[in-house]
Amino acid sequence: MIRPDERRGASRALETAAAWVLGVLWILPLVYAVWTAFHPREYSAKFVVTAPLTLQNFAEAWNAAPFARYFVNTFVLVTVVLAAQLVLCTLAAYAFARFAFVGRELVFLLVLVQLMIMPDVLIVQNYRTMALLGILDTVFAIGLPYMASAFGIFLLRQTFKTVPKELDEAARVEGAGVLETLWKVYVPLAKPVYIAYALVSVSYHWNNFLWPLIVTNSVTSRPVTVGLQVFSSGDQGVDWSVITAATLMTSAPLLLAFLLFQRQFVQSFMRAGIR
Amino acid sequence: MKHVTGWLLVLPAAVLLATFTHVPAVATLWTSLHSTPKKNRPAIWVGLDNYQAMLADPVFWQSLKNNAWFALGTIPTSIALALAMAWLVNAKLSGRGFLRMSYFTPTVLPMIAVANIWLFFYTPGYGLVDRAVNLLGFGGSHNWLGTQSTVLLCLIIVTIWKEAGFFMIFYLAALQGIAPALGEAASIEGAGRWYVFRRVTFPLLMPTTMFVLINAVINSFRLVDHIVVMTKGGPDNASSLLLYYVYDVGFKFWDTAYAAALTMVLLGILAALAIGQFLFLERRIHYQ
Numbered sequence: 001m002i003r004p005d006e007r008r009g010a011s012r013a014l015e016t017a018a019a020w021v022l023g024v025l026w027i028l029p030l031v032y033a034v035w036t037a038f039h040p041r042e043y044s045a046k047f048v049v050t051a052p053l054t055l056q057n058f059a060e061a062w063n064a065a066p067f068a069r070y071f072v073n074t075f076v077l078v079t080v081v082l083a084a085q086l087v088l089c090t091l092a093a094y095a096f097a098r099f100a101f102v103g104r105e106l107v108f109l110l111v112l113v114q115l116m117i118m119p120d121v122l123i124v125q126n127y128r129t130m131a132l133l134g135i136l137d138t139v140f141a142i143g144l145p146y147m148a149s150a151f152g153i154f155l156l157r158q159t160f161k162t163v164p165k166e167l168d169e170a171a172r173v174e175g176a177g178v179l180e181t182l183w184k185v186y187v188p189l190a191k192p193v194y195i196a197y198a199l200v201s202v203s204y205h206w207n208n209f210l211w212p213l214i215v216t217n218s219v220t221s222r223p224v225t226v227g228l229q230v231f232s233s234g235d236q237g238v239d240w241s242v243i244t245a246a247t248l249m250t251s252a253p254l255l256l257a258f259l260l261f262q263r264q265f266v267q268s269f270m271r272a273g274i275r
Numbered sequence: 276m277k278h279v280t281g282w283l284l285v286l287p288a289a290v291l292l293a294t295f296t297h298v299p300a301v302a303t304l305w306t307s308l309h310s311t312p313k314k315n316r317p318a319i320w321v322g323l324d325n326y327q328a329m330l331a332d333p334v335f336w337q338s339l340k341n342n343a344w345f346a347l348g349t350i351p352t353s354i355a356l357a358l359a360m361a362w363l364v365n366a367k368l369s370g371r372g373f374l375r376m377s378y379f380t381p382t383v384l385p386m387i388a389v390a391n392i393w394l395f396f397y398t399p400g401y402g403l404v405d406r407a408v409n410l411l412g413f414g415g416s417h418n419w420l421g422t423q424s425t426v427l428l429c430l431i432i433v434t435i436w437k438e439a440g441f442f443m444i445f446y447l448a449a450l451q452g453i454a455p456a457l458g459e460a461a462s463i464e465g466a467g468r469w470y471v472f473r474r475v476t477f478p479l480l481m482p483t484t485m486f487v488l489i490n491a492v493i494n495s496f497r498l499v500d501h502i503v504v505m506t507k508g509g510p511d512n513a514s515s516l517l518l519y520y521v522y523d524v525g526f527k528f529w530d531t532a533y534a535a536a537l538t539m540v541l542l543g544i545l546a547a548l549a550i551g552q553f554l555f556l557e558r559r560i561h562y563q
Contacts, residue, residue: 111288
């Protein structure tokens with residue numbers, strides 16, 4: 001006869017085993033990529049403990065393409081987009097949360113449309129718009145369609161609505177204007193939401209690929225994702241060690257940030273997702 | 276005064292949103308009803324010609340079919356895995372921190388980086404997948420991405436690997452919000468864990484499942500980065516998804532009018548989803 005707690009123990013052990021099998025499977029591709037990138041070519045598919053470590057692959061990748069420029073472009077892109085998003089979304093969210101203006105409900109509904117129909121899908125028409133504006137092949141054109149974000153407006157509106165109206169009124173009584181009230185009362189209280197939004201936005205735009213691929217055409221505007229694609233699909237032969245090194249290099253800043261601030265990241269993605 | 280201030284605050288965001296979401300959506304419809312302008316032939320009104328061409332275009336149907344299979348292949352599996360992962364790491368078990376990190380890490384990587392790494396794994400003869408297959412006793416080299424029957428499955432696996440950990444965190448948050456007393460009460464009554472999960476936990480997770488499901492469906496129509504890197508829609512369109520076909524038609528053949536017509540199908544699918552979600556949310560509000 002098996003006692004219930006014994007059976008429970010067995011099922012727990014089974015669950016732990018399952019969790020570990022999944023965990024190893026999930027991390028394996030990354031571990032393998034790291035192995036390939038940090039070892040000489042002849043060990044890229046041969047696992048020997050004594051294989052010498054090397055940074056040669058990274059050096060080769062770095063010298064073979066203007067990655068420094070790509071990094072600068074991505075950095076500028078991510079910063080500009082985030083800055084614009086924070087300003088525009090904060091203003092709009094404040095209006096939606098606290099001003100009963102004519103047409104508010106309708107406009108808000110129209111804003112929410114962007115949650116479903118993202119700029120990612122309207123590539124053909126947005127490309128024409130950029131051509132019309134004469135800003136094709138610029139970092140600005142990559143970021144422009146994303147600067148007003150329905151997601152950011154929605155998230156901040158929900159947060160601003162939870163701010164007690166008394167605080168708002170008290171600030172007004174003391175003579176603060178609209179923007180001053182927003183800046184001194186609402187923004188500080190929404191700090192965790194700003195951090196969450198910023199992390200999600202930065203990861204999204206660091207990783208974005210299809211739209212930047214379409215609007216950029218030269219080294220001066222390409223972000224790292226597009227640069228990586230140009231590099232690895234070019235005539236490098238198929239040197240997987242170097243391509244893997246380049247791949248890891250382009251993901252490294254985000255990956256390191258994630259490993260250092262894991263809790264922040266997971267909580268941010270969670271906070272941003274649950275609305 | 277209140278009206279003016281409200282509008283002034285909304286205006287910058289509203290103008291940008293309209294310029295890059297609403298106007299292009301309407302303009303896409305307009306473009307799709309015209310011909311593609313050529314060097315000395317401006318666009319002319321052609322009515323539904325582009326749509327008729329679309330109905331007769333085997334690549335369109337193939338892409339639509341591929342997209343349906345891709346959605347069916349990725350969504351249920353990644354949601355089930357996400358739920359399993361969340362369930363597992365929500366319990367006390369050794370190495371929980373490592374496991375959470377391991378599940379979530381693919382989410383932080385760019386899809387294009389992920390695609391590059393997996394491209395290497397699928398390399399015939401030399402890649403990890405073929406070597407694993409050889410270890411199991413099936414010799415030879417397989418062109419996984421170059422074969423019509425396996426290419427879509429390969430992409431599905433990559434997508435599941437990338438997305439499951441992302442969906443996991445929503446389940447994890449939801450699980451942590453469920454009072455443990457519920458499960459304890461049920462198990463005192465003699466209910467097994469599986470029974471508690473099926474009858475208590477899973478129904479309580481329904482809103483999360485809906486949320487994740489909608490996101491998964493949108494992603495299956497929106498994300499084609501890995502296709503650009505790994506297969507370019509090939510071989511013979513066997514891995515072409517709808518948005519990838521739009522990209523191909525619009526930016527390789529520069530047939531903007533036809534690409535616009537294809538985009539309209541995509542917009543139609545997303546709009547249907549939006550309406551479905553709206554109706555569902557309405558219902559949920561009534562429950563409360």
